[in-house]
Amino acid sequence: MTTISSSGSSSGASGSTSGSALKQEIERYAAANPKSAAMHERAKESLPGGDSRNSIWWKPFPIYVARGDGSMMTDLDGNERVDFISNMTTLILGHRHPDVIKAVEAQVDRGLSYPAPSELVVEWAELIVGRVPSxxxxxxxxxxxxxxxxxxxxxxAFTGRQxxxxxxxxxxxxxxDVAVSVDPGFDKAGDELAPESVRDYEGVPDKSLDHTIVIPYNNPAAAEAIIRANGSEVAAVIVEPVIGRLGMLPAQPEFLQALRDVTRExxxxxxxxxxxxxxxxPGGSQEYFGxxxxxxxxxxxxxxxxxxxxFGGKSEIMALFDPDSEAGPRVKHAGTFNGNPMTAAAGIATLRNMTPELYDQIAELGEDLRSKLRNVIAEREAPMGVTGIASLFSLQFTTVQIVDYRSLESADKTLAAHMFIGMLNEGFALSTQCAGNISAVITPEQVDGFVAAFSSVLERAGYG
Ligand SMILES: Cc1ncc(COP(=O)(O)O)c(C=O)c1O
Structure with missing residues (x-):
């Protein structure tokens, strides 16, 4: 097995990324991953575009993973990469953590799924109820x-509103209903203080556009005005306190507080x-923000x-799902694999391992990574930034301070594509948006390796 190493060659175009530098990076990627390329051709025969999950598809073809172990992933060509995205932030203990594997193996011996609940689902629920304040x-x-x-x-159901x-x-x-204004074209998105509801893709019904009202992130006054204008018709405000697609960006606390106050009222x-x-x-961002x-x-x-x-919350809302009444549940909710014992076993083992100290440890390493990346950006005078919180981070391809969706308008997509492929070439896996995370198995040395690789890719992109 090999780790792809950098040749450190510069594109020669000082001070800006270019299509030709990206082309060279892609050629290098294609040369190092012939088995993934061949598998992708095969995949296209039975999957549209070779794909079953848009978020892990990229041009010219994705790497096909053969194995994950600890912090590392190995692809079909035997290339090893440090996994800085952990199945889109899922694998907080890394791949194949011994306690998780042990719990899953023990459950394999007892059966994969049952037509009745198990003790595990109760234990799992108790862990979550014990940690997450709401x-x-x-x-x-x-x-x-x-x-x-x-x-x-x-x-x-609770509010009787739509x-x-x-x-x-x-x-x-x-x-x-949520496939609305996730990634709207900036020409279609309307007034930034009162955004249009834009269909994310074909097939989303017109009623979803009527039902889903869009507010700007991190703008308490504009958000509150829109919510008040529609107040008596609004059942729910849904928000990510750390918004993934804007770059693992934490909300400004006053924005969340304004949403809390106006929804309560x-x-x-x-x-x-x-x-x-x-x-x-341990209690998520609601605990962090209070x-x-x-x-x-x-x-x-x-x-x-x-x-x-x-999903969970207040007892009076969750009582809607309670089947233990004469009329049955007010909201029906079944699912063949809901609370299945395999997932419960893996989930319990993971949550039990995640002590407050471990959350702190990965958050500190995340802070260290963000500050080292910012230093490289400053040294190389690259038109970039870094966002994130705790163990979450994202590279930004603009110098504009990111506060909401519109802040991304000036992002340099060529540089973003170069960075994503370049980091794969250097032996580091991120999301295609160049977001990532620290998992419990990432070492300080791997963080330094990541920063050095980032610097090399910037040099090849013309920031030398
Ligand atoms: C904030 C947020 N909500 C919901 C989802 C959907 O989760 P899933 O992919 O498990 O359906 C995602 C997935 O990335 C997410 O990031």
Whole structure:
């Protein structure tokens, strides 16, 4: 097995990235990954574009992973890369943590799934209820998508209202009412203080555009005005306290507080989407910010690497799902694999390992990484920035300070593509947006290696 190393050659175009530098980077990538390229050709025969998950598809072809172990991933060509994205922030203990593997293996011996609950689901629920301040009762699903969908449905049933409010640039999974203004064209997005509701892709029904009202992130006055104007029709405001697609950007506390205050006043259910941000402290970002929503959507880390989602909140809202009444549940909710024992076993082992000290440790390493990256950006005078909080970070390809979706308008997409492929060439895996995370198995030496690789890629992109 080999680690792809940098030749350190410069594109020669000093002070700006260029299409030809990116082309060279891609040629190098293609040369180092022939088996992944061939597998991608095969994949195209049975999967559209060779793909089943847009977030892990990229040009000219993705790497195909053969193995993950600790902090490392090995692809079909035998290239090893340090995994700085951990299945989109999921694997907080890294790949194949011994306790997680032990728990999963023990469950394999007892059966993969049952047509009745197990003790594990109760233990898992107790762990989450014990940690996440807003969650008095919880229900399990199999994805973050289902978590936000069910939290929104509960809010509609609870309030008797239809509309929801979400932030421009916020991603809450792949269902219709939230597939609105996640990534709208800047020419279609309308007034930045009163954004248009823009369909994210074909197939999203017109009713979702009518039902979903969009507010700007981090603008308390504009958000409050929009919510008040629609108040009596709004069932829920859903928000990521750390917004993934804007670069793991923490909200300004006054924005979250304004949402908390206005929703409480108007009888609207406030939903925190903590599918990513639950990894910033044992009680998630709601504990970090000291602001408690009515409902919380969760996913990723709570399943220890297996498919998962969960939603929970105030007992009076979660009572909607209680089947233990004569009329049955007011909101029905089934799912063949909800709370399945395999995911529960992996989730319990992961959460038990995640002590407050470990959250602090990965947060400190995250802070160290962000500050070292900023130093390199300053030294090389690259038109970039770094955002993030705790163990989460993202590279930004603009010098504009990121506060909301519109701040991304000036981002340099060529440099972003160069950085993503360049870091793969250097032996480091990120998301295609160049977001990443520290997991518990990442070492300070790997952080320094990441920073050195980042510097080399910038040099090849022309910032020498
Ligand atoms: C904030 C947020 N909410 C919801 C989801 C959807 O989760 P899943 O991909 O498990 O459906 C994601 C996925 O990345 C997410 O980042």
């Amino acid at each position: 969650v008095e009762k919880v229900r399990f699903v199999n994805s973050g998508t289902e978590a936000t969908l069910n939290a929104i449905r509960a809010a509609r 509309k929801i409010v979400k932030c421009e640039g916020g991603y809450h999974g792949a269902h219709d 108007l009888g609207i259910v406030l939903i925190f989407d903590e599918v990513i941000s639950l990894r910033i402290s 602001i408690t929503p009515d409902m919380t959507a969760m996913g990723k880390i709570i399943g220890g690497g297996l498919p998962v989602g969960a």
